[in-house]
Amino acid sequence: MKGKETPMNWVIKIEGERLQMCPSQEAEIWKRRSIYRVPEHAKALNKKAYEPLTVAFGPYHHNDKHLMPMEEHKKRALLHFLKRTNKHLQEFVKPLEEVVLELMDSYDKLDEECRDRERFLQMMVLDGCFLLEILHTTKEIPEDYAKNDPIFSKQGMYCIMPYIRRDMLMIENQIPLLVLEKLEAVVKGTTDVPIVKGTTKDDKQSLNSLILKFCTANWEATKEMGTPGLHVLDVYRKSMLGPCKIGPNQSQKTPSKIMRSAMELREGGIHFRKSNTNSLKDIDFENCGTLKLPAITIDDATEHTFLNLMAFERLHNGVDQPAVTSYVFFMDNIIDTAKDVHLLRSKGIINNALGSDDAVAKLFNSITNDITLDPECRLRVLHQNVNLYCTKRRNRWMANLRHYYVHNPWAIISIIAAIFLLVIAALQNVYTVLPYYRNNS
Template sequence: MEENEYVVSIEELHARKAVKRVESQAIGPSHDQNKKKAAVDSLKEKLKTLLEQRDNSTTTPQQPKIQRVVPMLRYKENFEKHYEPRAVSIGPIHHGKSRLQIAEKYKPKLVRKFIQDNRTDGEVLCMKVLEDIKELRNCYEEEVTESYDDESLAWIFFLDGCSTLQFIHSFKMGGELKQYFNIKNDQIAFAQQDLFLLENQLPYRLLKLLMNSTGSNCDEYKKSIKLFIGSTSTAPEKLRHKIIPDMDGKPEPAHLLDLLQSALLSQPRETTHDDDDKKEENYRRQSFRNIQELKEAGIQFKPSSSCSLRDIDFNSLCFAGFLKLPPLTVDDSTEPLLLNLIAYEMCPDNSQTDYGVTSYVCFLDELIDSAEDVKHLRSANILQNSLGSDAEVAKLFNDIGTDLVPHPEAYMKVKDRIQKHYENRWMTWMAEAYYKHFSTPWTILAFIAALIALALSSVQTWMAVSSWRSARPCDELCKNFTMHRKP
């Protein structure tokens, strides 16, 4: 009988299923409605938060924070060589790395010199840095400084800030770094490059605080920074005095790299022309590929009057065109310098940038394809090659220009005027004839000699004809006189 207690008829089983189905139908809809309502309320709350964050960012634009190089650049070959310091760490990002400890022994010497020269109290100065630590910390991305407490971070800022200012000031004094601090020339060169790496920056707010503590010497330190930035720029040495950073402008610079970028881009943009009011959709599609093609079309290259990377212009005269480019020195420091300026423009919070350096590099990358293109720029005194072969320079710009996105309107008017000249076949034919027959002084002399020979031949022929015509009336007169004397 106990086994029969577990026997359930088919009718009873269907009845139980029906009951469960009815119960689920009765309970299910209200439960689903509650879940949907909760999801909608959650989405509304998230949307409200998102809109509030957007409004805050648009009404109060902030200066870009010091941060690491963006991930899309970190995969590039030789990343450490171009973006990480090789001699000295400045700031919290690379602080404490074992391979940079050699330079740490020089920092206390530089700090002592800074304090002695300016007769300041080091303890008081360090406390000023600590009092401003909240604002200084806010100059960095949060993940960069979160592992440091206020005292540790203030000490890094004090030590690196004073030593950096003294290094720059002693750099201006000539041999002081080598004679007074016993710093070797190669260490000086690498340290100079390291001071303009994106991940190796100190807030200008800190440098300004330290300079203001020097009293009457403040202007001397500002002057030293200006000369230091000029000596680090891409301009040829004899033109570096034209690179003048605005240290007291508004907004205040974020750091030394920002100051260098603004100095390189500070001068006028493209020269205005009569056709500058054309809309972007009317611009011609670019078909020229490199400098050699432009040269064959009669375009000549000349250095611009300034060293600003924006000072690029094109003018067309008769069958010749003239493209002006800013003078440029290429050496071992050029690639890391340009790459870090580009990395700074690519920072997510750098919303005020117009990608000036990125656009300039992309424009050069369009013009330079081979060593022959570099040779033309050298011949025109636009490019000074202190790197190596012309092929190395061409490869440098081709490598840097890979995967870069310039500002869509950068040099648009210049490119349009170049394309207009390039498409003019009459100018192209005249240019081809000129470069084919007058490319060397000997061909020009041969042409002049041919013209002189042709002129002399024409004069000789004219004189012969003229003498024949003048002699003919005399012959006829003699003939008539003879005829009249016959009986």
């Protein structure tokens, strides 16, 4: 029958594909991927964490109905962008057309509809110019926009930009940073020269710093980042990991026990201290019993941001170490209840912008569901060292002494009074016995 594939035809087809297989070509294809769709089983626990609410960047959510109102603002921003730069649209399309296949290959599982070159280029130019307009508001709002503009105004900065910032940090809502590089090169007239190599005296605002200044207060980290990153989410991730130098991974010969909670660790003699940097990799344990952790602010966007960062680490083979995932697992291990959060907050390790310590505990307890940890993670060795320290009886005894006596003012007074009375009693005995020895002598 026509149109029906027989078993023999299927065998011939598979054999033909087998002969055409080339491992090196496959490796090159996977190397180009940097933007992914989150698998449905991973979305099951919190689907909203991966879906933009305000604006679509890239093809995955381009046709979502609730995001359509922003498309009109994108077009308006493009017109302002072209008029301010005094450039023709074709000048921006041409350099992107030269790398259109590379841009397409950045997306995993791209629909055939989006593989239409003209449609794809239109999307990249529109989204790229809109994103550049958004990023440049960190310096100042362009004067060519009306004072009552719904997006590019003071009111828009407070009411709309936080939602755009949230959508910019979603793994399915990215455009390659190469798009922004090409567009910026046209504006600056340096089309043939890579423009993102770090800050210079004449150009202090690189793409890295623009992105981080808009997305986070840690935008100074761009001085240590070096490469510009793959997209906005990747740049943000690199800023969270920072330039912190960590020791090499050690082999885990014995299975690591479950990490005790922060309160239990304190009872075992562990001291908590804030790290010298805010890098999520800056977790260290000293032999004196001090566990150093980076300071972090927990707010309404933290859960969604962490979920997207962990999804990127899980899906992208170019990630050297899943450092964000390791950090979240570690925090989940030491945080069980609100008391653990309170302890870490008192040490300046957690800045709670959620208002409730219980809400922070629930966040970390739920965020690692259905996620596995790299078996070669260096924090597994740190887990083992901390647990080993807590098993020593002397450390637990000293911790109890400090907790129940040294940190309790009434206990301190009682100890001082007891010592004073003991000294008085000893002196009294000395003065009672001394005359007896003198008389005998």
